[in-house]
Amino acid sequence: MLLLDVVQVSAAVAATRSRKAKVTAIADLLRRAREDTASLETVVAYVGGSLRQRRTGLGYRGLSHLPEPAAAATLTVETVDAAFESLAALSGPGSQAARSAAVAALFGAATHVEQPWLRALVTGEVRQGASDALVQEAVAVVADVPVAAVRRAAMLAGSTLPVVRPAFEGGVEALATIRLEVGRPVLPMLASSATTVAEALAKIAVEAGAASIDTKLDGIRIQVHRQDDDVLVVTRSLDDITDRLPEVVALARSLDAESFVLDGEALALGPDGRPRPFQETSSRTGTHGGDSDVAVTPYFFDVLHLDGRDLLDSPGHERDAALEALVPVEHRVARLITSDPAAAEAFASEAVRAGHEGVVVKDRSAPYAAGRRGAAWVKVKPVHTLDLVVLAVEWGSGRRKGWLSNIHLGARDPERPGEFVMLGKTFKGMTDEILAWQTERFQELETSRNDWVVSVRPEQVVEIAFDGVQRSTRYPGGVALRFARVIRYRDDKRADEADTIESVRSLL
Secondary structure, eight states: OBHHHHHHHHHHHHTOOOHHHHHHHHHHHHHHHTTOTTTHHHHHHHHTTOOSSSOOSOOTGGGSSOOOOBSSOOOBHHHHHHHHHHHHHOOSTTHHHHHHHHHHHHHHTSBTTHHHHHHHHHHTOOOSOOOHHHHHHHHHHHHTSOHHHHHHHHHHHTSSHHHHHHHHHHHHHHHHTOOOOTTSOOOOOEEEEESSHHHHHHHHTOOTTOEEEEEEOOSEEEEEEEETTEEEEEOTTOOBOGGGOHHHHHHHHHSSOSEEEEEEEEEOBOTTSOBOOHHHHHGGGTSSOOOTTOOOEEEEEEEEEETTEEOTTSOHHHHHHHHHHHSOGGGBOOEEEOSOHHHHHHHHHHHHHTTOOEEEEEETTSOOOTTOEEEEEEEEOSSOEEEEEEEEEEEBOGGGBTSEEEEEEEEEOTTSTTOEEEEEEEOTTOOHHHHHHHHHHHHHSEEEEOSSEEEEOTTOEEEEEOSEEEEOSSSTTSEEEESOEEEEEETTSOGGGSOBHHHHHTTO
């Protein structure tokens, strides 16, 4: 398939706000790609606005000066994917010159329509409104299967790409064969939010005795797989960090089982047993640099598989029992089972006093909904926080001169996948360490600048605390945050996991 076919569909998808029209356009493209055994998965990735390679060594600056475009479209999807695969493999002496030559060859073969689209693909700026969820809907349309079957298979496979061909070739029966495999990460279950424990209990609407109140730790979300002596540890974004957490590997090997998949957190603790700042814990994953010798302690709150038995569809109370039988109490997240709001509130208050974020209220009758943010888990934090995306950043003045300081904050627009609505700015809560880090980070994400403002790719998630939401005519979303301040940067979250503008407006 020609790359131009994908580019034209991307343009058509971007030109409409109709979800149905977007799905129809993507489905038409997938029908044409269905028989192309060499490039089907790449077409799926590209129409979703992403490369198949996690890293290519290319950035905005490396693509700022491109050769003259080709007169005719000759690039195929397969050729482009192979070029990026070669770029991703370059390293060592001479790699910079080789990368520049490869970029010139690839982009020199692209037309004036394909060049800017390819650059946007590399830099994560394909603004077409085609999210992974819409691609999954299109796959379901082409395969004539329920979209729920596609979504579940994608969750268990860790991505949409591995499920497309089975869906097209074998339908529902083939998708049903995609099951949890020990050693293959699955997308983690996520929690919705509430402002109070009572609200969270009402939200899950469970019968008496069916609510579990878990302490919410401020650590690294980990998923731990073990098959015999082989252990895999991944983050919530499914990045392999096994070699960085040997203490987690050691604990996993000590448990009395042959195979399991556990969900939990790794947390750095001080001498007094209280949690250390998140940055100290995250230093073990290499996201912020820091002291790699910081010890972490694993705590688990769920089990998805145990000795040949998948537990994803089992109710929470059965998974709890399996977890208690497998993991010693000192490595399980503190938990209270109650239907009493007062007891739950007291437990939550004690968790906060102990230095933790809050609690997660869980429906003990619910299955583990991998990859979904539903009402079965509801997190409660005492401080209002939002996960937002940095859209731009301003150079500082006075003591902050020479540093990028004031960040522009955006909430996700669910009606326009890949788009964000600005809520305001803040420079509060930033230490000198954060200022130095973000000055380097946002110049890496730079797309353009003037004398004062550096615009960036909307990729970096930041956790913001605030005192309230107020109406505002200054910003396009009609709302602004009161006394917004930076809590931390979230390298463990993607931009498409940020809070939505609707969730912000609901706090008015």
